[in-house]
Amino acid sequence: MFYRETGQFKTSYQADMAVFPIRQDRIGLALILLAAFVVIPFFGSDFIISSVMIPFLVFSLAAIGLNILTGYTGLISLGTAAFMGVGAYACYKLTTFFPNINIIVLILVSGLFSAAVGVLFGLPSLRIKGFYLAVATLAAQFFLQWCFVRVPWLFNYNASGAIEVPQRTLFDIPITGALASPETRYFVCLGLVVVLTWFASNLLHGRIGRSWMAVRDMDIAAELMGIRLLNTKLLAFAVSSFYCGVAGAMMIFLWYGGGEAADVFSIRLSFNILFMVIIGGLGSLVGSFFGAAFLASLPTIMKFGLPAIGVPLAGATAEHVTFMLVGALIIFFLIVEPHGLARLWQIGKQKLRTWPFPY
Amino acid sequence: MRAPGTVAAGETLLAVENVSLRFGGVKAITDVSFDIRKGEIRAIIGPNGAGKTSMLNCINGFYYPQEGRITFKGETRRRMRPYVAASQGIARTFQNVALFKGMSTLDNIMAGRTLKMNRGFFWQLLRYGPAMAEEIEHRKVVEEIIDFLQIEHIRKVPVGKLPYGLQKRVELARALAMEPELLLLDEPMAGMNLEEKEDMCRFILDVNQQYGTTIALIEHDMGVVMDLSDRVVVLEYGRKIADGTPEAVKRDQRVIDAYLGVAH
Numbered sequence: 001m002f003y004r005e006t007g008q009f010k011t012s013y014q015a016d017m018a019v020f021p022i023r024q025d026r027i028g029l030a031l032i033l034l035a036a037f038v039v040i041p042f043f044g045s046d047f048i049i050s051s052v053m054i055p056f057l058v059f060s061l062a063a064i065g066l067n068i069l070t071g072y073t074g075l076i077s078l079g080t081a082a083f084m085g086v087g088a089y090a091c092y093k094l095t096t097f098f099p100n101i102n103i104i105v106l107i108l109v110s111g112l113f114s115a116a117v118g119v120l121f122g123l124p125s126l127r128i129k130g131f132y133l134a135v136a137t138l139a140a141q142f143f144l145q146w147c148f149v150r151v152p153w154l155f156n157y158n159a160s161g162a163i164e165v166p167q168r169t170l171f172d173i174p175i176t177g178a179l180a181s182p183e184t185r186y187f188v189c190l191g192l193v194v195v196l197t198w199f200a201s202n203l204l205h206g207r208i209g210r211s212w213m214a215v216r217d218m219d220i221a222a223e224l225m226g227i228r229l230l231n232t233k234l235l236a237f238a239v240s241s242f243y244c245g246v247a248g249a250m251m252i253f254l255w256y257g258g259g260e261a262a263d264v265f266s267i268r269l270s271f272n273i274l275f276m277v278i279i280g281g282l283g284s285l286v287g288s289f290f291g292a293a294f295l296a297s298l299p300t301i302m303k304f305g306l307p308a309i310g311v312p313l314a315g316a317t318a319e320h321v322t323f324m325l326v327g328a329l330i331i332f333f334l335i336v337e338p339h340g341l342a343r344l345w346q347i348g349k350q351k352l353r354t355w356p357f358p359y
Numbered sequence: 360m361r362a363p364g365t366v367a368a369g370e371t372l373l374a375v376e377n378v379s380l381r382f383g384g385v386k387a388i389t390d391v392s393f394d395i396r397k398g399e400i401r402a403i404i405g406p407n408g409a410g411k412t413s414m415l416n417c418i419n420g421f422y423y424p425q426e427g428r429i430t431f432k433g434e435t436r437r438r439m440r441p442y443v444a445a446s447q448g449i450a451r452t453f454q455n456v457a458l459f460k461g462m463s464t465l466d467n468i469m470a471g472r473t474l475k476m477n478r479g480f481f482w483q484l485l486r487y488g489p490a491m492a493e494e495i496e497h498r499k500v501v502e503e504i505i506d507f508l509q510i511e512h513i514r515k516v517p518v519g520k521l522p523y524g525l526q527k528r529v530e531l532a533r534a535l536a537m538e539p540e541l542l543l544l545d546e547p548m549a550g551m552n553l554e555e556k557e558d559m560c561r562f563i564l565d566v567n568q569q570y571g572t573t574i575a576l577i578e579h580d581m582g583v584v585m586d587l588s589d590r591v592v593v594l595e596y597g598r599k600i601a602d603g604t605p606e607a608v609k610r611d612q613r614v615i616d617a618y619l620g621v622a623h
């Protein structure tokens with residue numbers, strides 16, 4: 001009843017081409033932003049903010065990155081974690097060399113390094129697809145992870161191999177390092193994610209996004225229409241890796257606050273991001289958030305939520321149940337609904353739009 | 360004086376000379392030559408496996424013939440390349456619909472405008488100012504094509520959900536969005552019912568007359584070929600066996616033999 005576009009007429013192509021043409025969607029977005037910027041930071045506990053919200057934001061950004069490559073351009077990648085790692089280590093080196101440049105700028109610049117590495121490992125994609133490309137990106141994963149361990153220059157010759165996140169400030173407020181409060185770190189993450197999501201949405205709704213999807217759906221036809229396959233695929237690798245790289249830098253600097261990064265950026269993380277994209281919805285921006293929200297909150301729900309409502313689950317069992325649940329969902333979505341939670345969301349909205357009359 | 364690269368009506372727009380194409384031991388095309396004149400509808404007919412689709416693939420650079428030359432708008436090449444063909448004004452539709460299944464009708468047709476859009480990456484990031492102006496400008500052109508082919512009602516529908524006949528029409532729309540000088544249609548009416556066929560015939564004629572687009576058409580329905588085309592080239596087993604007006608070709612003994620027993 002309330003979710004309707006009746007009476008909202010579009011009088012220009014500009015209005016029709018808006019990302020959210022329906023008024024209710026725009027209101028919904030405003031409410032979400034309000035909650036994200038006001039409600040959560042002021043009413044959420046430190047635990048919720050640092051153990052649920054920040055991971056959710058970091059994963060969302062990485063999932064958007066992978067979705068651009070896999071969901072929108074149809075190029076499968078198992079090297080997501082490695083590209084995230086490139087961002088993290090690049091950021092560490094950059095802030096070592098340029099301690100006076102603002103860390104937020106450096107986090108974004110680290111994405112460019114990741115983009116360059118992504119393009120390099122994307123080169124084979126002109127010749128190979130599907131399974132073989134997955135194997136090629138897997139090689140990237142192992143090679144880069146090997147570098148993270150074996151090239152001591154990357155972690156400033158620290159004996160333990162760990163990254164030590166230095167304190168960096170913005171307007172004299174610490175945003176990284178031990179003194180940075182969860183709320184500040186959350187705000188930085190949120191700001192980056194909002195702006196980068198807006199950019200991604202713009203790209204995907206224009207010429208470049210259409211070229212990516214054209215290559216995904218029918219590369220022959222795309223090529224014969226003058227879309228250059230190599231350029232288009234490499235651009236997808238670059239943008240995708242940029243997002244992953246920024247997510248990786250955020251992960252170490254704003255979430256973990258340091259540690260043995262080489263272990264973090266493992267193949268397991270690559271798979272986790274891939275699962276988020278599959279469960280959330282291949283080829284959907286909002287799906288990236290759904291998938292990240294689901295997988296980022298699942299461990300917490302299993303560990304604290306279920307016991308709270310009286311279902312006793314010991315730590316190890318909870319972990320096993322999580323594994324099985326995710327596995328089952330992956331199979332379910334791959335077989336039944338490749339567009340994931342995002343499609344279920346769409347169907348729900350469509351039902352609402354016509355409710356209470358089915359036609 | 361004409362600008363270089365433009366061809367006046369009735370002159371040769373495309374010439375294929377002594378083209379041969381092999382796949383390992385399979386000879387798909389053997390020493391075929393023919394030309395297409397600016398403004399005409401040129402039919403390519405022949406039994407299944409005669410090499411018609413392969414010929415289109417050579418013309419727009421998807422296959423590389425081992426021998427021969429291809430001249431388009433006065434420029435002679437050993438072989439075409441897909442990007443060159445597209446940017447020089449060759450568009451096509453496919454025998455088995457090759458739409459972008461996950462995209463809406465509108466986005467499919469907009470994708471046809473890709474080569475004409477040139478706002479760079481950073482404007483695209485903002486989707487504002489010049490990038491938005493460009494998007495709107497091209498949307499207008501696309502809406503005209505949508506109007507022309509009467510597919511307004513399926514504008515926002517993902518093409519994978521459309522019935523076959525409409526998919527073929529969207530594919531034509533996408534090719535038209537490139538504003539091609541030469542349009543290659545590979546069996547545009549295959550698998551359609553009578554009414555859809557009649558619509559498609561009318562669209563092809565309208566495209567040819569309103570936009571002056573030169574058309575090369577592969578079609579099995581002899582009635583359609585006779586009605587639409589100005590000249591016909593007939594292939595059999597990869598060789599050219601006849602070339603001329605529909606009437607002349609229809610009376611050619613080799614053509615009659617080739618089609619003997621084939622119910623068309």
Ligand SMILES: Nc1ncnc2c1ncn2[C@@H]1O[C@H](COP(=O)(O)OP(=O)(O)O)[C@@H](O)[C@H]1O
Nearest residue numbers: 382385386387406407408409410411412413414
């Ligand atoms: N990519 C390919 N690889 C191998 N053989 C091919 C290929 N494309 C076409 N052929 C062969 O070339 C011949 C002509 O095919 P085609 O051009 O599709 O015929 P038509 O369109 O006239 O039915 C057939 O024998 C076909 O098997």
Ligand SMILES: [Mg+2]
Nearest residue numbers: 411412413454
């Ligand atoms: Mg064919």
